[in-house]
Amino acid sequence: MNPKGPTSADWALTARRVRGYRAEVTDATNTRRTVHVVPHTHWDREWYEPFQRFRLQLVDLLDTVLPRLEADPRFRFTLDGQTAAVDDYLEVRPDALPRVVELVRTGQLAVGPWRVLADSFLCSGENLVRNLEIGLARSAELGGAMRVGYIPDQFGHTAQLPQILRGFGFDQACLWRGVPGSVDRHAFHWVSPDGSSVRTEYLPGGYGNASVMFTDPAKTVERSIAFAEQMRAWFGDTEPLAMYGTDHSAPIPTLLDQVGAVQASGAEVTLRLETLAEALAGRDPQEAGLPQVLGELRSHARANLLPGILSVRVAVKQAMAEAERMVERYAEPLSALWCPQAAEPFLSMAWLRLVDASCHDSVTGCGADTTAQQVAARIAEAEQLGSAVRDRTLNDIASGAPSDSVVVVNPSAHERTDLVRCQVVAPESWADVALELPDGTLAPTQEIRRAERNLIDAAFPAADVVNAVRRRTFGQVMYSRAIQRAEISDHTVTFTVGRIGDPGYDVERFADELTEAVAASSPGDWRLRVIDEPGRELLALTTAPALGWASVRPRSGSAPLSAPVSIVEGSLHNGLVSVVVNEDGTLRITGSDGTVLDGVGRIVDGGDAGDSYNYGPPVTDTLVDKPTAVTVVAAEQGPLVASLVVHRTYDWPLGLVDFDGTARTPETVSVGVTTRVELRVNEPFVRVEVSFDNRSVDHRVRFHLPTARTATSSHAEGQFSVVERGLVNEGGNGEHPLPTFPASSFVDAGGAGVLLHNVTEYEVLAEEPLAGSSTGAAGSVIAITLLRATGAISRNLHPLRAEPAGPTTPIPEAQVPGVTVSQFAIFPHAGDWASANLMDAAERYRNPLITVAGTGTTSELASAEGITVTGATACGLRQRNGLELRLVSYSDSESTAKVSLPGVTAAARVDLTGAVVEELSVVDGSAEVPLRPWEITGIRLTR
Numbered sequence: 004m005n006p007k008g009p010t011s012a013d014w015a016l017t018a019r020r021v022r023g024y025r026a027e028v029t030d031a032t033n034t035r036r037t038v039h040v041v042p043h044t045h046w047d048r049e050w051y052e053p054f055q056r057f058r059l060q061l062v063d064l065l066d067t068v069l070p071r072l073e074a075d076p077r078f079r080f081t082l083d084g085q086t087a088a089v090d091d092y093l094e095v096r097p098d099a100l101p102r103v104v105e106l107v108r109t110g111q112l113a114v115g116p117w118r119v120l121a122d123s124f125l126c127s128g129e130n131l132v133r134n135l136e137i138g139l140a141r142s143a144e145l146g147g148a149m150r151v152g153y154i155p156d157q158f159g160h161t162a163q164l165p166q167i168l169r170g171f172g173f174d175q176a177c178l179w180r181g182v183p184g185s186v187d188r189h190a191f192h193w194v195s196p197d198g199s200s201v202r203t204e205y206l207p208g209g210y211g212n213a214s215v216m217f218t219d220p221a222k223t224v225e226r227s228i229a230f231a232e233q234m235r236a237w238f239g240d241t242e243p244l245a246m247y248g249t250d251h252s253a254p255i256p257t258l259l260d261q262v263g264a265v266q267a268s269g270a271e272v273t274l275r276l277e278t279l280a281e282a283l284a285g286r287d288p289q290e291a292g293l294p295q296v297l298g299e300l301r302s303h304a305r306a307n308l309l310p311g312i313l314s315v316r317v318a319v320k321q322a323m324a325e326a327e328r329m330v331e332r333y334a335e336p337l338s339a340l341w342c343p344q345a346a347e348p349f350l351s352m353a354w355l356r357l358v359d360a361s362c363h364d365s366v367t368g369c370g371a372d373t374t375a376q377q378v379a380a381r382i383a384e385a386e387q388l389g390s391a392v393r394d395r396t397l398n399d400i401a402s403g404a405p406s407d408s409v410v411v412v413n414p415s416a417h418e419r420t421d422l423v424r425c426q427v428v429a430p431e432s433w434a435d436v437a438l439e440l441p442d443g444t445l446a447p448t449q450e451i452r453r454a455e456r457n458l459i460d461a462a463f464p465a466a467d468v469v470n471a472v473r474r475r476t477f478g479q480v481m482y483s484r485a486i487q488r489a490e491i492s493d494h495t496v497t498f499t500v501g502r503i504g505d506p507g508y509d510v511e512r513f514a515d516e517l518t519e520a521v522a523a524s525s526p527g528d529w530r531l532r533v534i535d536e537p538g539r540e541l542l543a544l545t546t547a548p549a550l551g552w553a554s555v556r557p558r559s560g561s562a563p564l565s566a567p568v569s570i571v572e573g574s575l576h577n578g579l580v581s582v583v584v585n586e587d588g589t590l591r592i593t594g595s596d597g598t599v600l601d602g603v604g605r606i607v608d609g610g611d612a613g614d615s616y617n618y619g620p621p622v623t624d625t626l627v628d629k630p631t632a633v634t635v636v637a638a639e640q641g642p643l644v645a646s647l648v649v650h651r652t653y654d655w656p657l658g659l660v661d662f663d664g665t666a667r668t669p670e671t672v673s674v675g676v677t678t679r680v681e682l683r684v685n686e687p688f689v690r691v692e693v694s695f696d697n698r699s700v701d702h703r704v705r706f707h708l709p710t711a712r713t714a715t716s717s718h719a720e721g722q723f724s725v726v727e728r729g730l731v732n733e734g735g736n737g738e739h740p741l742p743t744f745p746a747s748s749f750v751d752a753g754g755a756g757v758l759l760h761n762v763t764e765y766e767v768l769a770e771e772p773l774a775g776s777s778t779g780a781a782g783s784v785i786a787i788t789l790l791r792a793t794g795a796i797s798r799n800l801h802p803l804r805a806e807p808a809g810p811t812t813p814i815p816e817a818q819v820p821g822v823t824v825s826q827f828a829i830f831p832h833a834g835d836w837a838s839a840n841l842m843d844a845a846e847r848y849r850n851p852l853i854t855v856a857g858t859g860t861t862s863e864l865a866s867a868e869g870i871t872v873t874g875a876t877a878c879g880l881r882q883r884n885g886l887e888l889r890l891v892s893y894s895d896s897e898s899t900a901k902v903s904l905p906g907v908t909a910a911a912r913v914d915l916t917g918a919v920v921e922e923l924s925v926v927d928g929s930a931e932v933p934l935r936p937w938e939i940t941g942i943r944l945t946r
Contacts (some may be wrong), residue, residue: 005057006405006438008164008480015053016278018033018588018873023721025659027111033082033268033269034391035271035272035273036231036242036244036245036271036273037272037273037274037275037643038227038230038231038242038245038272038273038274038275038851039225039242039243039244039245039275039277039281039282040216040247040262040274040275040277040377041079041081041244041245041246041247041248041250041278041279041282042078042079042080042081042247042249042254042258042276043082043083043210043246043279043927044064044079044080044082044083044088044157044210044246044248044249044251044252044253045083045210045250045252046061046082046083046085046088046250046251047250047251047364047662047812048085048088048119048359048362048365049090049362049364049365049370049374049377049378049810050362050369050370050371050374050396050809051370051374051796051810052371052373052374052594053370053371053373053374053376053377053849054091054374054377057711058091058092058253058699060629061088061091061098061251062092062096064251064252064253065096065099066096067093067338068253068254068736069099069106069112069373069716069844070103071105071256072112072315072730073106073240073436075259076109076111076257076739077276078111078259078276079110079111079112079113079276079277079278079281079412080111080112080113080254080278081087081113081149081153081248081278081279081280082093082112082113082114082916083098083113083120083153083155084116084117084120084149084151084153084154084155084279085115085117085118085119085120085138085354085794086114086115086117086118086137086142086145086360087118087119087137088140089103089114089141089145089865090141090511092121095764096912099119099153100248101612102588103145104146105144105146106146107142107145107147107226108146108147108174110295111278111280112277112278113114113149113188113278113280114142114145114148114149115138115141115142115145115148115430116135116138116139116142116148116149116150116151116152116153116171116173117134117135117136117138117153117154117419117426117667118134118137118359119134119138119214119353119358119359119361119362119365119868120136120154120155120156120157120362120364120775121134121155121156121157121358121361121363122158122312122361122362122365122367123157123159123161123164123368123722124158124313124338124722124745124746124762125163125312125313125320125323125367125719125749125762126323126327126357126360126366126722127324127331127722128163128167128357128721128723128878128891128939129327129331129878129879130159130327130331130357130361130720131161131167131361131887132162132170132889132915133357133358133862134472135167135352135915136171136384136915136916137354137355137358139171141920142851143876146712147752149278149279149280149532150172150175150280151173151175151176151177151279151283152168152173152175152176152177152201152529152737152773153165153176153177153178153279154176154177154178154209155177155178155179155182155209155601156179156180156207156210156363157178157180157311157363158180158308158309158310159180159300159301159308159310160180160299160300160301160552161297161299161399161721161722161724161725162196162298162299162722162724162726163195163197163460163722163723163779163937163939164176164193164197164434164936165193165194165195165199165200165201165203165475166195166196166197166199166670166723166894166938166939167308167673167915167939168201169195169200170199170202170914170915170916171915171916171937172474172589172916173201173911174201174202174725174845175201175202175204175283175286176193176201176202176203176204176207177203177204177279177283178203178204178205178206178300179205179206179209179305179306180208180300180305180306180307180621181266181299181300181301181302181305181306181308182205182296182300182302182304182305182306182732183296183302183304183305184302184304184305184587184706184733184735185294185296186205186294186296186305187294188205188237188238188239188293189204189205189207189234189237189238189244189932190203190204190205190290190293190565191205191293191294191296191940192293192294192295192296193296193300194295194296194298195298195300195724195936195937196297196936196937197935197936197939198722198894198936198937200295201288202286202287202288202289202290202293203296204244204283205242205244205305205466206208206246207236207237207305207855208232209246209306209449209458210246210248210249211247211248211249211250212230212245212246212251213230213245213246213247214246214248216230216245216248217254217255217257218837219261219508220257220261220264221300222263222560223261223756223876224264224265224268225934226411227270227272227274227667228266228270228271230243230245230278230844231243231271234889235324235915241862242661244282244283244325244823245274245349245626246659246664251650252661253467258276258792259276261633262274262276264357267768267862269831271903273292291734293323294404294526296615296793297412298699298726299726299764301427301728301732301744301809302733302735302740303732303733303734303736303738303739303740304733304734304735304736304940305733305735305736306736306804307501307616307736307737307738307808308738309369309616309617309738309742309808310617310741310743311613311614311615311616311618311688311743311745311765311793312368312615312616313370313615313743313744313745313762313788314618314703314743314764314788314790314791314815315367315368315615315779315791315793315817316368316375316816316819317480317538317788317789317823317825318379318789318819318823319366319375319378319379319382320366320761320762320763321761321763322382322386322906323357323360323366323382323762324747324760324761324762325362325365325760326353326357326360326382326385326386326389327357327388328751328826328849328850329385329389329390329393330350330353330354330357330385330386330387330388331487331849331878331879332850332879333387333389333393333414333770333853333883334346334350334353334388334389334390334391334392334393334396334551335350335389335394335879335882336391336414336462336869336879336880337393337397337412337414337550337881338350338392338393338395338882339705339880339881339882340395340550340869340870340880340886341396341399341400341552341636341656341869341895342395342396342399342580343882344871345392345393345395345396345399349391349392349682350388350389350390350392350881353384353385353386353388353389353392354385355386355920356382356384356385357382357385358407359381360378360381360382360385364577364674365378365381365682366378366382367614367615367816368816369414369615369796369808369809370615370796371712371796371812371814371850372814372815372817375747375814375816375817375902376729376816380876382478391418392449392927394855395816397410397412397855398852398855398858400412400552400855401855401856401857401858401859402858402859403861403862403865404857404858404859404861404865405556405857405859405861405862405863405864406786406859406860407428407556407557407856407857407930408552408554408555408556408834408856408857408859408864409423409425409426409427409438409554409555409556409687409854409856410553410555410854410856410857411423411425411545411546411547411552411553411554411853412548412551412552412852412854413548413549413550413563413848413852413854413856414428414550414852414853415550415846415847415850416446416549416550416870416871416872416877416880416888417549417871417872417873418546418548418549418871419546419547419549419847419852419854420545420681421545421685421847421851422541422542422543422544422545422548422605422644422683422851423542423543423545423645423851423852423853423854424451424540424541424854425540425541425543425854426502426538426540426541426856427534427538427540427541427556427557427687427709428501428502428538428557428734429538429539429557429559430537430559430841431453431537433557433740434559435448435557435559435560435561435900436448436450436539436541436557436559437557437558437560437561437562438541438543438545438555438556438557438558438562439551439555439556439558440545440546440553440864441554441555441863441864441865441866442564445558445560445561445582446543446544446545446555446562446563446640447543447544447561447562447563447643448541448542448543448545448642449541449543449561449639449642449643449644450539450540450541450752450832451539451540451541451638452539452540453537453538453539453540454535454538454539454540454741454755454872455535456536456537456538457532457533458481458482458500458533458534458535458817459475459482459532459533460530460531460532460533461529461530462527462528462529462531462532462800463528463529463532464523464529465521465526465527465529465649466601467689467771468496468517468519468521469514469517469518469533469892470509471531472513472514472517474515474553475531475533476510478510479505479506479510480504480505481496481498481500481533482500482533482535484500484501484504484506484535485500485501485502485504485505485509486498486499486500487499487500487501487503487504487505487536488504488505489508489762489892491516491517491520494524494527494529494530494794495528495529495530495531496530496531496532496744497533497534497569498514498532498533498534499534499535499536499538500533500534500536500539501535502536502683502856503858506845507546512629512847519652528635530709530944535848539557541557542643542644542835543555543643544564544643544684544685544813545852546867547852547866547869548866548868548871548874549868549870549871550868550869550870550871550877550880551866551867551868551869552863552865552867553864553866554857554864554865555582558661560853564642564643564684565578566578566685567580567641567642567643567684568641568642568643568644568645568682568683568684569640569641569642570640570641570645570647571680573635573637573647575645575646575647575680575682575684575689576688577645577682577683577684577685578595578609579594579595579685579686580592580593580594580687580831581593581680582647582688583682584635584647584649584680584687585601585602586633587605587629587633588600588604588630588633588649588651588678589601589603589604589605589631589634590602590603590604590680590689591601591603592689592829593831594830594833595687596831596832596833597712598754598831598832598833599825599831599832600708600709600710600711600754600755600829600945601709602707602709603707603708603709603829604631604649604678604691604693604706604707605628605704605706605707605925606651606653606704606705606789607626607627607628607704607705607706607707607708607786608626608627608628608653608655608692608699608703608704609624609625609626609627609702609703609705610625610656610659610664610666610667610701610702610703610704610795611664611666611702611703611791611792612659612665612699612798612802613703613793613794613798613800613802613803614793614795614797614798614808614809615795615796615797615809615814615817616796616804616808616809617738617741617801617803617804617808618703618743618791618803619664619742619798619801619802619803619804620802620803621659621664621666621802622665622666622667622802623665623666624633624666624667625656625665625666625667626705627654627655627656629653629655629656630651630652630653630676631652631653632650632651632708633649633650633651633652634650635647635648635650636650637647638679639681642684643683643684644679644681644682644683644684645681645682646679646680646682647679647680648674648677648679648680649677649679649680650676650677650678651675651676651677651678651760652673652674652675653673653674653675653676654671654672654673654674655671655672655698655702656668656669656670656671656672656699656702657697657698657700658671658699658700658701658702659669659700659701664701666747666800671701672698674693674695674696674697674699675695675696676693676695676929677692677693677694677931678691678692678693679692679693679694679885680693685831686847687832687844688756688828688829688830688844688848689829689830690826690828690848691826691827691829691867692824692825692826693706693789693824693825694822694823694824694825694827695823696820696821696822697790697794697818697820697821697822697823698820700715700792700794701792701793701794701818702790702791702816703788703790703791703792704788704789704791704823705786705787705788705789706787706825707768707774707784707785707786707787707831708755708784708787708791709755709765709782709783709784710753710754710755710783710784710785711755711831712753712754712783713782713783714752714753714767714783714785715752715809716728716729716730716752716767716769717730717744717752717785718750718751718752718767718836718844719744719745719746719747719749719750719751719765719833720746720747720748720750720841720845720893721745721747721748721762721938722747722876723891723939725836725893726727726892726939728742728744729742730742730768730769731754732744737801737804737806738804738805739802739803739804741803742766742767742786743764743765743766743899744764744765744766745762745764745765746759746762746763746765747761747762748804748842748849749757749836749842749844750763750765750785750834751836751839751841751843752767752783752785753767753783754831754832754833755785755829755831755832756829756830756832756836756839756841756844757785757787757827757828757829757830758827758828758829758841758845758848758849759827759845759849760826760827760848760849763787763788763827764786764787764788764791765785765786765787766785766786766788767783767784767785767786768783768784768785768786769782769783770782770783770784787820787825787827789825789888790819790823790825792817792818792819793814793818794813794814794815794818795811795812795813795815796808796809796810796811796812797809797810797811797812799810800865826845826908830844837893837894840894842876846876868905869903869904870886870888870898870902870903870904870944871902871903872901872902873889873900873901873904874886874889874898874899874900874901874934875890875893875900875932875934876890876893876897877889877890877894878890878891878893883917883943884917884943885943885944886904886943886944886945887913887917887941887943887944888902888940888941888942888943888944889938889941890902890932890934890940890941890942891937891939891940892934892935892937892938893937894936894937895936896936897906897933897934897935897936898933898934898936899931899932899934900931900932900934900942901930901931901932901944902929902930902932902944903927903928903929904928904944904946905928905946906946907925907928907929907930907944907945907946908925908930908945908946909922909925909944909945910923910924910925910942910944910945911923911942911943912928912940912941912942912943913914913940913941913942913943914941915941916940917941917943919943920940923942930942930944
């Protein structure tokens with residue numbers, strides 16, 4: 004069974020779907036024609052079964068295939084382009100390693116080049132690079148990688164994949180989904196935005212287009228001839244590629260005999276068993292005359308794209324983004340600069356888990372609930388490994404800062420002045436607190452709260468007070484605070500605790516003193532008091548050097564603020580942007596340049612009769628967008644942060660009337676939707692958090708954002724590029740082409756920029772579809788999916804898809820019961836995304852400054868600068884034969900990146916593999932790197 008992949012009818016239909024290029028059948032076409040047959044399996048590591056259950060089948064498969072390969076040198080097998088399948092097998096059959104290596108070396112078994120077959124839109128660009136890096140390294144240990152960028156089943160492909168493949172020395176790719184209708188033959192040149200190109204073999208009918216060729220030995224000759232003729236529409240006179248294999252399948256035992264029977268039959272075809280690498284070895288990477296396709300592949304024309312995977316199980320997407328940022332933007336770069344001993348092997352373990360989670364049936368959420376649980380656990384482990392390395396690094400930095408200070412750490416490769424949240428010790432007598440910076444200037448703060456100081460104040464009988472002290476003391480810690488001082492006075496034991504304690508305190512010595520004091524006192528109760536030091540939680544506007552840190556300390560007093568945030572007559576202002584809440588709970592946002600977005604935040608709930616692969620509207624839908632009640636409450640009042648909380652109540656249908664989803668139920672449930680709207684000092688965008696307790700099933704909830712100008716396209720960032728998309732998508736192949744698309748850090752259309760924490764599904768609507776809705780004059784609306792709740796992996800009858808995409812396994816957890824929280828920011832602007840500096844805004848929004856309390860013995864405040872980058876975007880930093888920095892040009896123009904590091908002595912340009920491309924001159928601690936438009940490169944620094 005291959006429900007997700009191509010059906011047996013797919014390849015039979017390909018000739019009828021061709022536009023243009025067709026070979027005429029003449030007498031010459033009846034000569035003996037070679038068909039390159041690639042026996043393979045497509046191995047979904049986890050999907051409608053969890054990983055370990057599928058692994059048992061994998062072991063069975065390879066226990067069968069390996070002996071057949073060893074028994075006959077003519078036999079070939081391609082193991083799906085991913086080394087994970089090999090490692091999963093060898094963990095169970097470790098003794099098979101020498102056999103696997105020998106078969107790979109002889110060319111009979113093709114492995115790699117990837118670790119897993121990732122969904123390239125639902126992970127970061129760096130994740131894709133590490134995926135290939137890990138896969139190639141493991142392939143080399145196993146005897147050598149298949150030198151084809153094989154990506155057969157992913158749900159579309161990102162724009163920069165050709166450049167990534169070329170960066171690792173690949174000049175050929177092979178794929179199925181996403182290919183546009185302009186491709187009218189079996190191959191095309193796929194070009195990244197920077198101009199990098201790979202010859203790409205398209206698989207007409209999918210990665211199983213020859214799966215039925217050998218199922219009936221009596222019809223092998225007939226089907227082989229039919230296949231060769233049907234493929235003429237795509238291959239012309241070129242020898243066609245026949246992919247014999249499908250999901251979790253092994254070649255039949257009689258394969259070699261059936262191939263021999265075709266040869267002996269004298270038929271006009273001859274079959275040649277090969278690995279995919281062998282089959283494509285004769286193709287010219289520079290082949291002239293092929294169609295050229297620029298950028299991402301997200302067309303429905305040639306295969307089902309299954310775009311609904313972007314919005315199912317949104318919590319998994321959120322967790323993935325958080326874990327990736329923790330590892331690649333905090334743990335790895337900060338440890339590389341400031342504490343390299345903290346990194347390995349923990350970061351390698353974290354990356355392996357992130358890469359494994361990126362698999363196209365893993366992070367996508369289109370598998371069983373048990374699979375989703377396992378993926379979530381894997382992502383959580385990656386985040387925990389990353390946060391452990393980050394915190395070890397922060398603690399190392401903190402040990403050199405004063406114990407009364409806070410260390411502010413900057414993850415960006417440029418100096419930043421931004422808000423941080425921190426805990427400080429400040430006497431209660433101080434009316435105001437400012438933070439002193441290393442240069443002596445004061446930074447303004449906003450008090451969030453003061454900590455409760457009395458942790459315990461209780462009476463104990465004299466006979467119990469010593470044990471009461473012992474039971475509440477753990478070494479030098481009491482109530483999770485360090486003991487600073489312990490006093491005995493007048494039937495009272497008083498502990499003063501705080502962040503930094505007295506290293507000389509000993510609980511047993513004090514217990515002896517207390518025992519003596521109790522014995523010498525008059526009878527009666529004793530009082531036990533634990534008092535915390537006077538702490539305050541603050542927001543502070545501080546400055547930190549590029550990829551560096553600065554220590555700051557509290558001071559009595561206040562610091563001036565030129566443009567404070569305020570709430571005036573119920574509206575928010577910060578001098579750059581203002582927000583007014585309309586009567587219906589939507590927002591009117593005005594930018595610093597006068598750009599107005601009105602009606603922002605309409606919550607639209609509609610039915611979903613689809614599945615984990617595709618949204619599907621009910622035949623008769625009920626859209627709910629009007630609240631039954633609206634209240635607005637002011638929260639923070641400024642001067643650094645001010646916020647309003649909008650509470651709206653809706654009546655949402657409980658679900659669908661029946662399984663076929665013809666309509667939504669008349670029964671409704673009351674749902675409260677809370678929208679927190681926040682302005683921060685110096686930020687030209689509005690932070691928004693939407694939360695609600697989902698109590699309905701089979702529905703979709705979207706946040707509507709009217710644009711300032713009519714939008715004819717959108718721009719979305721992701722995986723080292725910004726892609727422009729139209730308002731419609733190309734259809735075909737029995738799947739309605741909904742123009743729902745992914746965006747990673749931002750999406751922008753019609754003067755409305757949306758900054759994102761995680762990969763998010765969006766659609767740009769030409770006009771508001773709800774009668775009577777106010778969207779301002781423009782008409783265009785960005786619809787952001789907050790939740791899509793569905794109950795099945797696939798449905799056999801789908802409103803927008805002609806055939807099933809998988810089994811009908813129930814997945815009740817994908818109905819997403821409970822609280823859903825979505826966070827993003829809205830940036831009104833004139834001009835386009837580049838002139839509005841949305842890349843910089845997204846960096847500020849997604850990667851905040853972080854703090855750690857100082858623990859050192861020095862009294863001097865200080866700062867330390869890391870790496871500064873201008874002229875390009877720094878997308879990662881690691882320790883590999885020096886400090887290796889990933890640089891990306893997010894520009895249509897040539898540019899020059901300047902990279903500076905105190906103490907740098909040498910610099911070199913490196914490729915994605917880490918190999919030196921050229922040595923660079925270092926002048927005054929800086930090196931310059933020329934960049935093509937949209938180029939991904941690296942620089943290695945030695946200090």
